[in-house]
Amino acid sequence: MFQPKLNYLPCGGGLAGHHRMAYWEWGPPEAGHVVVCVHGLSRQGRDFDVLAQALVVSSGGKTRVICPDVVGRGKSDWLSEPMAYQVPTYAADMLALLSHLTPTTQTLDWVGTSMGGLIGLAVFGQTQVPLPLLVRKLVLNDVGPSIQWQALLRIGAYLGRVVHFDSLQHAADAMWGMSSSFGPHTAAQWLELSRFMVKPVMDRGDKVTLHYDPAIAVPFAAMTQESAAQGEATLWQLYDGIQAETLLVRGAQSDLLSHQTALHMTQRGPRARLIEFDGVGHAPTLVAVDQVEAVTGFLLG
Numbered sequence: 001m002f003q004p005k006l007n008y009l010p011c012g013g014g015l016a017g018h019h020r021m022a023y024w025e026w027g028p029p030e031a032g033h034v035v036v037c038v039h040g041l042s043r044q045g046r047d048f049d050v051l052a053q054a055l056v057v058s059s060g061g062k063t064r065v066i067c068p069d070v071v072g073r074g075k076s077d078w079l080s081e082p083m084a085y086q087v088p089t090y091a092a093d094m095l096a097l098l099s100h101l102t103p104t105t106q107t108l109d110w111v112g113t114s115m116g117g118l119i120g121l122a123v124f125g126q127t128q129v130p131l132p133l134l135v136r137k138l139v140l141n142d143v144g145p146s147i148q149w150q151a152l153l154r155i156g157a158y159l160g161r162v163v164h165f166d167s168l169q170h171a172a173d174a175m176w177g178m179s180s181s182f183g184p185h186t187a188a189q190w191l192e193l194s195r196f197m198v199k200p201v202m203d204r205g206d207k208v209t210l211h212y213d214p215a216i217a218v219p220f221a222a223m224t225q226e227s228a229a230q231g232e233a234t235l236w237q238l239y240d241g242i243q244a245e246t247l248l249v250r251g252a253q254s255d256l257l258s259h260q261t262a263l264h265m266t267q268r269g270p271r272a273r274l275i276e277f278d279g280v281g282h283a284p285t286l287v288a289v290d291q292v293e294a295v296t297g298f299l300l301g
Contacts, residue, residue, distance in 0.1 A: 002026075002053065004067070006075060009100055011093040016084040021093050022075035023068040027056040031064035032106030035299060038094070038116030039067075040283060041220075042159055042212055044074030046196035047113070051286045054296050063300070068097060070115070072213040074196065082218035090115075091122040098123075099132040109137040109299050110244075114256070114283050117143035118235070125238030137299055138244040140272065142254050142283035144261045145235035149225050151256035151282060160217025164207045171198045171208055181281030183251065189287055240269040247298045248272035249291070251280035273298075 004024040012018040024045045035055055037048040045067035052065035069076040070090050079085060098108070112120040117140040124135045158178050165171035172194035185193070198208035246269075250262050265272045275294050277284055284291050 002056075004049075004052070008075075009093075009097055011071070011096045012089075014084075014092075015081055016071070016079055016089045016092075017081065019071055019077040019079060021068055021071055021077075021097065023066055023097065024052075026052040026065040026067070027063055028061055029064065030104065031059075031062055032104065033059065033063045033109075034101055034105045034107070035063060035065045035109045035111060036094075036097070036101075037065060037067045037111040038113070038119055039070065039073070040114035040116060041155065042073075042210075042216070043113070044196055044211055045069045046074070047193065047285065048111070049192070051111070051292055051295060054292050055299065058296050059300055066097070066101065068094070070119075072216045074211055078213040078215070082215035083222075085213075085216045086219050087115075087118055087122050090119045094119055094123050095132065102132045105133055107136050108133045109139075110135050111139040111141065111286075111295065111299075112143070113141040113286070114143045117141060121145075121235060121238040121242065124244065125241035127241045127243075135244045138242060138246045138270070139249060139295055139298065140246065140265075141249045141286065142251055142257050144248070144257050144265050145239050146232055146258070146261040146264075147228065148256055148258060149228060151254075152220075152223070152228065154255065156217070156220055159220055160214040162209065162214050164201055164204065164209050165198065167206060168195060168198060168208060171210075181251070181253070181255070182283065182285050183277065183280030183288070185285070185287065193285060193287065236269075239265065242270040244270060246270040246272040247295070248274045249284055249286075249294065250274065250276045251282055251284050252276045252278045253281040254283065256282040 004026045008020045011021045039047045048067045055063050110120045201207040201209050
């Protein structure tokens with residue numbers, strides 16, 4: 001297994017202040033085809049290791065895969081203002097990343113899991129905003145303009161809790177209890193997905209804790225059912241503005257993206273192509289062979 005290169009990009013201003021965003025780079029730096037993969041709310045860029053390697057190998061080394069750690073996660077800086085942990089900040093950081101990638105990029109694709117998909121809508125759905133790069137193909141992984149409120153309550157019940165674990169294995173076991181909706185994984189697959197979800201606890205021996213800033217939960221907790229409903233119209237407007245060929249991936253048992261919303265997304269805007277995976281909820285991890293083949297086939301086909 002080849003390893004990615006870790007890079008840092010200066011970002012920010014406004015409420016978020018100046019900060020560095022880390023991103024992981026797979027494949028030849030001169031490759032003109034770039035796929036940006038953006039993770040979910042409490043995740044980080046190494047979630048895409050399996051997919052990134054498959055894209056590089058399947059394209060014969062003609063694809064470069066960029067996997068940012070959204071600010072407050074992974075190797076990226078933490079913000080001093082918790083209320084800046086929202087999509088407008090993340091979208092601004094991604095625009096800075098696209099500007100940085102522009103000189104060597106010929107074609108751009110985007111894979112967004114959950115929050116990463118919403119960031120993609122914010123970046124590419126605003127037709128009045130000039131972009132450094134246009135997206136050719138877009139993958140929305142288990143997310144759409146209408147998000148089920150009960151799923152947000154479920155996520156809010158664990159987001160931001162500070163927990164210490166005795167070991168990586170202990171952390172993996174605990175996270176599986178909260179994330180079994182991701183669908184079947186081997187023990188080795190889940191341990192590898194968990195590896196970058198934790199970091200050592202200073203002066204606590206072998207103990208580890210979750211990688212992200214607990215303050216990402218602050219704006220999430222401030223959200224109400226009314227405010228979420230008000231944002232839905234804006235998200236549909238952004239979705240309708242997408243010009244890219246779009247693939248919508250859904251866990252057939254997802255509690256966040258309903259089947260009805262997914263079907264609606266195939267009928268308006270970019271008229272996404274829909275693929276669903278049985279036995280999986282929110283959200284497919286893009287580790288299983290059939291999931292990887294679906295995404296690589298769409299992006300490289």
